[in-house]
Amino acid sequence: MTVTEVKPDTTRKIPEHPKSLLLRMDRMPHIWCSRCGIGITVGCFASAMEKTGLSPDDITVTSGIGCTGRVAGYVKADSFHTTHGRAIPFTVGLALTRPDLKHVVFSGDGDLISIGGNHFIHAARRNQNMLVICVNNFTYAMTGGQLAPTTPVTARATTAPYGSFERPFSLPTLAISAGASYVARWTSLHIRRITDSMTEALQRRGFRFIEIIAPCSTIYARRNKLGTGLDLMKYYYENSVIDHNASVDDLDIGFQSKIVVGKFVDKDRPSYGKSMHEHFRKVLGNKYQPPVSGKMEIDKSWSGCTESQDTTVTDEVQS
Amino acid sequence: MPESNYWRKPFDADKVKSPDGTVYVIKDRCKGCGFCVEFCPRGVLVLSTEFNRKGYHPPEVIHPDRCVNCDLCERICPEFAIYCLNQEEIIELAP
Ligand SMILES: Cc1ncc(C[n+]2csc(CCOP(=O)(O)OP(=O)(O)O)c2C)c(N)n1
Ligand code: SF4
Numbered sequence: 001m002t003v004t005e006v007k008p009d010t011t012r013k014i015p016e017h018p019k020s021l022l023l024r025m026d027r028m029p030h031i032w033c034s035r036c037g038i039g040i041t042v043g044c045f046a047s048a049m050e051k052t053g054l055s056p057d058d059i060t061v062t063s064g065i066g067c068t069g070r071v072a073g074y075v076k077a078d079s080f081h082t083t084h085g086r087a088i089p090f091t092v093g094l095a096l097t098r099p100d101l102k103h104v105v106f107s108g109d110g111d112l113i114s115i116g117g118n119h120f121i122h123a124a125r126r127n128q129n130m131l132v133i134c135v136n137n138f139t140y141a142m143t144g145g146q147l148a149p150t151t152p153v154t155a156r157a158t159t160a161p162y163g164s165f166e167r168p169f170s171l172p173t174l175a176i177s178a179g180a181s182y183v184a185r186w187t188s189l190h191i192r193r194i195t196d197s198m199t200e201a202l203q204r205r206g207f208r209f210i211e212i213i214a215p216c217s218t219i220y221a222r223r224n225k226l227g228t229g230l231d232l233m234k235y236y237y238e239n240s241v242i243d244h245n246a247s248v249d250d251l252d253i254g255f256q257s258k259i260v261v262g263k264f265v266d267k268d269r270p271s272y273g274k275s276m277h278e279h280f281r282k283v284l285g286n287k288y289q290p291p292v293s294g295k296m297e298i299d300k301s302w303s304g305c306t307e308s309q310d311t312t313v314t315d316e317v318q319s
Numbered sequence: 320m321p322e323s324n325y326w327r328k329p330f331d332a333d334k335v336k337s338p339d340g341t342v343y344v345i346k347d348r349c350k351g352c353g354f355c356v357e358f359c360p361r362g363v364l365v366l367s368t369e370f371n372r373k374g375y376h377p378p379e380v381i382h383p384d385r386c387v388n389c390d391l392c393e394r395i396c397p398e399f400a401i402y403c404l405n406q407e408e409i410i411e412l413a414p
């Protein structure tokens with residue numbers, strides 16, 4: 001066996017960024033435009049990972065397609081870039097086969113709520129075990145600024161040159177009505193609040209949802225003549241009202257209107273996995289063999305594998 | 320010095336000077352957004368006139384002695400291009 005000597009990186013003259021253990025600094029600068037709000041939310045996520053004390057090995061991050069859809073590629077965890085709208089179903093698979101890990105979906109409003117909208121409501125309804133972080137910039141930014149299901153009435157988009165007249169979704173309302181266990185909304189300048197929410201939500205189980213209203217400086221701000229990304233980020237912050245007990249009727253967002261933010265839901269409801277195990281234990285008794293182990297079990301009948309595999313029943317089975 | 324009410328100002332920001340906060344800027348990673356300059360509660364930074372490799376103006380530390388190591392620049396930078404370290408962190412993260 002040959003041992004290769006690891007040479008120190010002599011090109012680096014200054015100490016490393018403190019988040020370099022959690023983010024892929026070798027891939028910086030990232031693709032996001034100057035003054036885009038997405039980068040700040042990724043910094044908050046890294047701080048939250050740090051605060052939970054979880055090892056990056058215990059976390060998966062999955063994104064769909066879009067500007068925000070690039071987040072997974074910059075997080076130093078097991079990260080996955082899936083097809084458009086499919087980050088949630090991909091993560092359902094991860095959550096059911098690896099209940100021992102923390103699963104995070106990090107994507108945009110178009111990806112999660114438009115093409116992926118059905119997955120979103122059903123994962124919330126079933127309380128699938130994942131934290132969904134949605135950066136809402138009110139448009140399909142990556143493809144040039146088309147109308148999204150979140151675009152506020154009268155805001156302009158390439159496909160709504162005279163302004164939108166459709167009623168947009170309020171994402172927390174959608175998550176709450178579908179049954180999510182944890183629902184919060186902040187704007188991208190609420191750095192400490194976002195970090196605290198992410199830290200808290202990472203430690204919960206079931207379907208957790210955090211919406212972050214963030215500026216798209218290049219597309220949305222410019223087309224709607226809202227100034228720079230900095231102006232828009234400040235505007236969102238200054239026009240936000242913290243109300244943890246807000247009713248769902250208050251959560252709608254108009255064009256440059258006030259934005260009600262806060263932690264709206266934080267409750268304990270059995271996750272999909274837990275309900276499944278409880279149900280089958282009850283109806284099948286001893287005949288029920290929990291299908292999932294701490295590590296993904298290889299089903300011998302599918303893989304043609306004849307050797308005996310070690311299977312252990314883990315916590316999600318109990319929890 | 321830009322005053323901001325976007326962040327909780329360190330309660331003793333006016334009085335206490337943290338002796339061991341050093342600000343580092345990775346110039347070529349910066350996209351010149353100016354967030355750090357805008358929100359630093361102590362006016363430590365300005366955008367320089369110098370261009371980096373991508374044609375942006377990275378920030379420059381003009382008042383290193385005023386820095387209170389509050390880490391706000393680090394947390395608000397969307398590019399992970401600026402950070403403030405104390406003596407222990409400098410040793411820990413040394414190149
Ligand atoms: C199946 C499919 N349909 C359409 C597209 C084109 N497309 C790429 S990104 C995107 C929208 C992304 O919007 P959002 O999730 O809000 O992300 P943002 O870019 O705003 O962060 C669309 C429609 C695609 N890549 N795949
Ligand atoms: S297009 Fe908009 S959302 Fe995409 S990186 Fe640029 S500013 Fe951010």
Ligand code: SF4
Nearest residue numbers: 359386387389390392
């Ligand atoms: S740590 Fe950064 S934001 Fe805080 S005082 Fe120093 S330079 Fe300013």
Ligand code: SF4
Nearest residue numbers: 349350352353355396
């Ligand atoms: S916040 Fe970061 S990217 Fe923006 S000017 Fe400062 S160092 Fe550059």
